[in-house]
Amino acid sequence: QVQVVESGGGLVQPGGSLRLSCAASGTIFRSYAMGWWRQAPGKQREFIAAVASGGGTSYANSVKGRWTISRDYAKNTVDLQMNSLKPEDTAVYYCRSWRDSTDDYWGQGTQVTVSS
Numbered sequence: 395q396v397q398v399v400e401s402g403g404g405l406v407q408p409g410g411s412l413r414l415s416c417a418a419s420g421t422i423f424r425s426y427a428m429g430w431w432r433q434a435p436g437k438q439r440e441f442i443a444a445v446a447s448g449g450g451t452s453y454a455n456s457v458k459g460r461w462t463i464s465r466d467y468a469k470n471t472v473d474l475q476m477n478s479l480k481p482e483d484t485a486v487y488y489c490r491s492w493r494d495s496t497d498d499y500w501g502q503g504t505q506v507t508v509s510s
């Protein structure tokens with residue numbers, strides 16, 4: 395059984411930084427991709443950033459240049475360094491680890507609030 399657990403959310407002022415961490419336990423192989431999504435109140439869940447099994451990274455345009463995703467394959471962890479935070483970044487952030495439609499795991503989410 396796979397478990398995905400996020401940590402690192404909280405309250406930060408506009409322009410500040412936060413680092414989210416995600417740990418996947420259980421049978422997670424290097425062939426799994428790992429990434430981050432977010433969902434703001436009243437909005438659909440949206441893609442933020444991901445690291446493919448081969449190490450390639452991808453970002454949503456809204457965070458490109460501000461945020462960095464990194465992965466530790468040995469530890470099955472993925473971090474999201476968020477800089478230059480804006481109020482519109484306020485959302486619940488979810489970590490995902492997946493290989494295909496049958497091996498697709500989500501964490502419970504961590505709240506990020508950007509407010510002065």
